[in-house]
Structures are given as structure tokens and as C-alpha cells.
Amino acid sequence: DSGVTQTPKHLITATGQRVTLRCSPRSGDLSVYWYQQSLDQGLQFLIQYYNGEERAKGNILERFSAQQFPDLHSELNLSSLELGDSALYFCASSSSAGPRQETQYFGPGTRLLVL
């Protein structure tokens, strides 16, 4: 158990809908990262937040957005869902965002299926 929690574990929805994925980082970690894992693309970095502020963006679609709240939990919002958005979504957390990358610990993931 990494200490990172994600809800829900599974999500089935229809095209065009909007969903929210939730992540609670390890106790004391200030950085939260979101990743998407699909069979053909592997693990792809989406976005990072550090202590409530957006720090880095990766291959995140405009239909997707995220935020980190004062209690440090984070939410990833996916809207206008398409079939191709079906994937595993992982949240990770690390203790800081200094010059050396601290280890990122991953949660169990949310499996999203868009029908």
C-alpha cells in the first residue's frame, strides 16, 4: 500500500458525459501528479500540482482539467468523453518539487470505460 488513495476504482459512463476522479496523496506529500495509461500509449503524464498550484503540464487534452484543494487532495475532471478516453488513470504523489525529483508513489488507479 503506497498511501495514495483514489476513488472510484471503476467508472462506466457514456460518450459525451463528464466524470470526476479523486485522489488523496500520501500524508505530508505536497505534489500530486496525474497519469493516463492505455494499452497502446503506456503511462502518459497529464499534469502536476504542487501545494495547490499547477506546476507542469503534459499531454493533457483541453477537455480535461484538474485542481488541488487546500487539504491537498486533487480532482481530475474529464468532460465530453470519447471512446478513446477509456483507460486507467493514476494519481501519484511526492514530498516536494525541488531540483531532484523525489520518488513518486502511485495510487491503485481508476479504470474508466466509456461506452
Place this chain on the structure above:
Amino acid sequence: EDQVTQSPEALRLQEGESSSLNCSYTVSGLRGLFWYRQDPGKGPEFLFTLYSAGEEKEKERLKATLTKKESFLHITAPKPEDSATYLCAVASNYKLTFGKGTLLTVNP
């Protein structure tokens, strides 16, 4: 753009048969190289962090090494429970870039 290439894509070993997995990378400003293990449908499980060329880390049957261009994950006398996908990732600019992984199967 950072790139990570892992080889082989898949590796099948007999229990006790030692081998190595390779991770080649190009990155502008390496801030760390990470090895993870992932079981099907689960989140990546942290194994090792390496920061400098020449650094080595060991844990049970696994040993990770780092050079300026690649990293190796050596598996000594593997057991069936070592079967998993092993992922390598490099860190730069606050993100991790992952390779596609090596699927390791250890037969009893």
C-alpha cells in the same frame, strides 16, 4: 523531448535463471531515474531511484545500475512471484517519462 526505450519488450525465464533488463534514455537534465514494478490492473510499485551515473541500488533479488545513457535492472535467481511488467522512467522538468516496460514471466 525526453525518450525512454526499454528492452526486451518481453522476457521469459525459468526460475533461478538470472538476466538483465535494459532502459536506454535521452533526457535534457536528468533529475532522477526510477524503476517500478506493475502487476496487471494495479498501480506502479516503486522499486529504485537512481540519481547519478555509477550509482547502484539493491533490494532482494533486484539490482539497479545507472550510466549516462542507460540503466539496467539485474534479476538474480528470479522466482515466479517476480513475474510482472517492469517500468523505467526518467525525470526532468517536474514530470516522469515512462518507457513501455518489459513484461517478465518467470516459470517454475
